Amino acid sequence: MTRDQDPSAEREPPPATDAGRSPTVDLLVEQPRGTPRRTPRREDGNDAAARPRPSRRPWSPRRIPAALTALVTGAAAGTLLFDVVRVRAGRSAAAWRTRLADELATRPLDDVWIRTTAAVLTVVGLWLIVLALTPGLRRQLPLKKPDDQVQAVLDRPAAALMLRDAAMRVPGVSAARIQVGRHRITTRADVRFRNEADVRADLLETLREQRDRLALARPPRLTVRVRTRRK
Numbered sequence: 576m577t578r579d580q581d582p583s584a585e586r587e588p589p590p591a592t593d594a595g596r597s598p599t600v601d602l603l604v605e606q607p608r609g610t611p612r613r614t615p616r617r618e619d620g621n622d623a624a625a626r627p628r629p630s631r632r633p634w635s636p637r638r639i640p641a642a643l644t645a646l647v648t649g650a651a652a653g654t655l656l657f658d659v660v661r662v663r664a665g666r667s668a669a670a671w672r673t674r675l676a677d678e679l680a681t682r683p684l685d686d687v688w689i690r691t692t693a694a695v696l697t698v699v700g701l702w703l704i705v706l707a708l709t710p711g712l713r714r715q716l717p718l719k720k721p722d723d724q725v726q727a728v729l730d731r732p733a734a735a736l737m738l739r740d741a742a743m744r745v746p747g748v749s750a751a752r753i754q755v756g757r758h759r760i761t762t763r764a765d766v767r768f769r770n771e772a773d774v775r776a777d778l779l780e781t782l783r784e785q786r787d788r789l790a791l792a793r794p795p796r797l798t799v800r801v802r803t804r805r806k
Contacts, residue, residue: 631710633712633726633728634711716728716730716755718789718792720792731755734755734791735754737789738753738762739753744781747777748764748774749804750764751765758795759795762778762800764799779797
């Protein structure tokens with residue numbers, strides 16, 4: 576006895592489950608025909624995380640230049656205003672104001688005093704502009720910071736002292752002088768024993784390790800000079 580079977584039922588594939596379908600396939604299937612394809616965007620954890628800005632030197636408050644500028648400007652403006660009020664009240668102008676007006680009206684521009692005063696005022700103005708545009712605090716080196724809420728600096732003398740202590744631990748070094756700059760660390764060491772090349776190699780490696788421990792935002796270059804001192 577033969578069982579009647581539908582031939583199309585045997586060839587029909589089983590329905591696909593949603594468990595094995597990728598988001599890209601779902602996106603391509605659901606998109607209507609004629610629309611541009613869009614690829615799913617992957618989230619990058621590094622881009623999503625907030626990256627701290629590079630460390631910079633803190634700005635100096637410039638208390639002394641600001642106080643001197645405010646004091647001189649306030650004194651000159653107050654004196655001139657007081658004399659103007661006196662003139663408006665019916666009294667005569669002060670002698671210094673009358674003499675200053677006469678000198679400015681009679682002296683030529685190529686006069687020595689005019690040129691000297693202009694040069695002094697120009698130098699003072701340039702000095703104030705430089706103070707306003709530069710951060711100052713050149714004796715401090717910025718350190719690496721984990722986020723924007725932290726600001727840390729290290730004094731150059733303190734950095735030089737720590738590097739000198741590391742240099743004195745190198746065998747063969749009897750004395751060391753270290754100068755820490757913004758872009759370079761200069762080391763001069765006296766060798767009492769051992770070969771100069773070996774001492775210089777050990778000293779350079781030790782100073783490089785100590786410099787990395789300081790966690791400077793912009794590590795300066797190392798320059799090592801050694802010389803033999805037997806006595």
